[in-house]
Amino acid sequence: MHTPSSMVMGIVFAPLGLVLVFTAAITPQWREGQTRLGMTGSGSLLRLGVKGQGMGVKSGSVEALLLLRSDGLWESCLQVEHSELKQCWPVAGPYQRDPRVRLAQGLILTSLFLCSTGIVLACIGVRCWTDIPLRGVAATGGLLVVMAGLLSLTALGVYTHNLARLGMADPSQGINNPRFPQLSLRPAGSLYFGWLGACLQVLGGSALLFSFKRPRYPTCPSCPGLPVCPACRSCPEITNKSDTDVYEVSC
Template sequence: MVTGIVFAPLGLVLVFTAAITPQWREGQARLGTAAPGSLLRLGAKGQVVGGRSGPVEALLLVRSDGLWESCLQVEHSELRQCWPVAGLYQRDPRVRLAQGLVLTSLFLCGTGIVLACIGVRCWTDIPLRGVAASGGLLVMMAGLLSLTALGVYTHNLAKLGVNPNSKVTNPRLPRLTLHPAGSLYFGWLGSCLQVLGGVALLFSFKRPRCHTCPSRPELPACPACRTCPEISNKTDMDVYEVSC
């Protein structure tokens, strides 16, 4: 139970961090040239505008996409522009599937953690094992859903937002080589922790086996210790007070 209570919230935080950050995939490209010290700014949706004549050097642009936000940044500078996902990328059914699975995963994991906390009942001696295990089942399902979302996104990473029927290319636009970024790794780690935490909580269904009273084998010794002569007559028993 302790393992599940620790792993489940940690996994939830990591998956939530991955969901709100725009670094699910990244690509770099050199676009145009600019004079050292020239004034540049990023326009709407990341267009680089501005500048003046002088010695020139290539601009290295870093493009990143997430589930709900895209960003464009000029490397080694403070020029950065972010905007909500739009266009073909936003309408891509695989992106929408990943969005829905991640949101469902976050909801199930949060609900499972609440049930697990109620079931573990660290402030009492006896936990509600069925409630804790039910929470673990929800947490495990949340981890599997987020793993599915991450798998779908990673498998189609380079195809998301690309129209397969379009054969028109603009030579003035840079060609990005997209690769997985940091948010995906946060998501993978968080999802694995959710699955492990949920499986650990599922073991709450298994009740610990108590020793039976020798003279009354039909009763477990735990609730029947006062009626069991072999136990109640012992004078050298140690008594411990247990608290969480």
């Protein structure tokens, strides 16, 4: 049995989408912002950290440094541009408690679980080492992959739509604190990885779901209305042939 191209496309695209969504989930670049570092309390702390690393930055040059802030679903990072000074920490405060962030976390985790389960079922259902695939099992796997992609798209859509407002419910805390520089937030690289991975999940799952059409078997000469199964060769006119064709199973 030659594996249909749509089935191969689903088996390839679904794991690729899973890898991209997983990469987006564990990286802290869902949104990022930058601002010039001022001579505030936070700047003093940062100067101490820079000096602690032996960089020897003078107090007058601190104002020229660019502060970079990035947030993900489970981690946030702060970095000074053109330096090795970078610190990351688990998300906390208003950003962590924001219901939209919690919703995105739950949807992404559910999506990863469903996609992994769907890929396992699809691999079992394809059964490219036999003549007849388990179409029901493979189709179920494709359905789970499609659902995983839709959940990922929902999480990404909620996060992107509310990107600038996440964690801003309390202006006196978080990155809106007046003691810290004001940051203008924008989408970052992990968000684009997530969008691409979610689209690949939907595409791969759809290919798995709609590629399992029952093949047309040759009909028995003595019973034209009865299809002949290529696995059992139940028709005498076919099984008694001496020149039976042999087909190689290709995956």
